Amino acid sequence: MGIPVIQQLRVGAYILKQKILGRSKYPLVLMLEPLFRCNLACAGCGKIDYPKEILNQRLSTQECIDAVEECGAPIVSIPGGEPLIHKEMPEIVRELIKRKKFVYLCTNAVLMEKKLSDYKPSPYFTWSVHLDGMKDEHDKAVCQDGVFDRCVSAIKKAKSLGFRCNVNCTIFDTAEEGGLKKFLNYVTDELKVDGITISPGFAYERAPDQEHFIKRSNTKNFFRKVFKSKDFKKWDFSHSSLYLDFLAGNQSYKCTPWGNPTRNIFGWQKPCYLLGEGYVKTFNELMNDTEWDKYGTGNYDKCSDCMAHCGYEASAVTDVFSSPLKAVSIALKGPKTEGAMAKEIDISKSRDPDFFHDTHVSEMMKKLHAEKQSEANNSPIPSAGAAINPKSDLAKQSK
Ligand code: SF4
Numbered sequence: 077m078g079i080p081v082i083q084q085l086r087v088g089a090y091i092l093k094q095k096i097l098g099r100s101k102y103p104l105v106l107m108l109e110p111l112f113r114c115n116l117a118c119a120g121c122g123k124i125d126y127p128k129e130i131l132n133q134r135l136s137t138q139e140c141i142d143a144v145e146e147c148g149a150p151i152v153s154i155p156g157g158e159p160l161i162h163k164e165m166p167e168i169v170r171e172l173i174k175r176k177k178f179v180y181l182c183t184n185a186v187l188m189e190k191k192l193s194d195y196k197p198s199p200y201f202t203w204s205v206h207l208d209g210m211k212d213e214h215d216k217a218v219c220q221d222g223v224f225d226r227c228v229s230a231i232k233k234a235k236s237l238g239f240r241c242n243v244n245c246t247i248f249d250t251a252e253e254g255g256l257k258k259f260l261n262y263v264t265d266e267l268k269v270d271g272i273t274i275s276p277g278f279a280y281e282r283a284p285d286q287e288h289f290i291k292r293s294n295t296k297n298f299f300r301k302v303f304k305s306k307d308f309k310k311w312d313f314s315h316s317s318l319y320l321d322f323l324a325g326n327q328s329y330k331c332t333p334w335g336n337p338t339r340n341i342f343g344w345q346k347p348c349y350l351l352g353e354g355y356v357k358t359f360n361e362l363m364n365d366t367e368w369d370k371y372g373t374g375n376y377d378k379c380s381d382c383m384a385h386c387g388y389e390a391s392a393v394t395d396v397f398s399s400p401l402k403a404v405s406i407a408l409k410g411p412k413t414e415g416a417m418a419k420e421i422d423i424s425k426s427r428d429p430d431f432f433h434d435t436h437v438s439e440m441m442k443k444l445h446a447e448k449q450s451e452a453n454n455s456p457i458p459s460a461g462a463a464i465n466p467k468s469d470l471a472k473q474s475k
């Protein structure tokens with residue numbers, strides 16, 4: 077089953093509680109990014125374009141625990157960068173499971189097989205392996221030969237040890253309907269994964285390849301063709317039926333970015349996991365002070381083609397609770413794959429893009445240099461060979 081029963085029940089109870097408390101905005105999945113460094117450099121990645129001083133920064137175990145407790149979301153997804161590079165990752169995962177959070181550890185699987193013994197199978201813990209297609213397609217997407225084989229080997233090993241194992245697949249405009257169906261059958265029949273997360277790639281402004289992000293209308297047509305397959309029912313998507321229906325163009329949702337708040341080395345990221353338009357120190361500031369209406373499809377140029385699950389799954393889940401019969405009906409029948417689509421949001425009045433990346437980078441670099449300088453000034457016995465004080469936060473945070 078894509079989502080374990082215990083998770084469905086706990087998350088359902090959590091959402092009901094939010095509704096009873098009258099909260100209209102609440103987090104569902106915390107996106108915890110403890111580092112940006114990665115051991116791959118995928119063409120469609122918008123997360124790793126930072127100077128090495130920033131790539132060397134890590135959230136500590138305590139900072140991760142604090143973020144999880146501050147946020148309160150029942151699910152914690154740990155993307156990156158590559159989380160398995162972080163030396164404290166096994167401890168972070170253990171601490172979150174101890175707090176009964178459902179942890180999804182997202183990895184490109186290059187290090188996964190080697191690191192499996194650092195983790196224990198649990199209904200609260202799922203490996204989420206980045207896999208964008210069959211061998212040729214995936215190795216091309218991650219710009220390195222042999223990665224698909226490592227993913228497959230790691231997934232098989234993890235499954236044999238009793239771990240829950242999902243794949244997360246990003247769709248670009250190069251994807252072919254036949255290729256994706258073959259891939260979905262392969263991970264279902266051969267790898268027997270526990271769930272499949274699927275999402276159109278977001279057009280990251282810092283990604284090296286800007287040409288292959290998929291447009292909204294193409295996304296909907298593409299998913300309609302794929303979901304038409306006779307095999308659709310056996311594919312175990314880790315999504316609500318209404319998010320799949322949205323992908324197929326049958327729901328006209330606005331995103332709920334506060335449903336997947338993001339904490340990384342810069343702070344709490346505004347407004348969402350995909351866009352870094354500013355950072356605040358606390359989760360409450362993020363929820364209360366963000367001008368949410370400035371973002372989303374129709375409001376902001378950068379959001380025009382976004383249909384990513386981290387923006388819209390929470391919208392779909394909210395709709396499941398508002399319209400349970402509709403959700404059950406679509407879950408039983410599958411998304412509609414023919415006929416008129418839901419009305420598209422008008423993007424003609426979207427505000428122009430702002431660009432913040434360089435400012436965030438230069439502010440962080442100034443802070444790091446100031447910290448380093450202050451440590452050097454306070455050092456009782458300056459050592460000619462020591463570039464970094466081994467007791468400094470900077471060194472502690474480095475891998
Ligand atoms: S997409 Fe993931 S695996 Fe690829 S470079 Fe970015 S963080 Fe690394």
Ligand code: SF4
Pocket residue numbers: 331332333347348349350351371372373378379382383384386387388
């Ligand atoms: S549409 Fe929403 S989720 Fe997508 S990038 Fe914009 S704010 Fe984020």
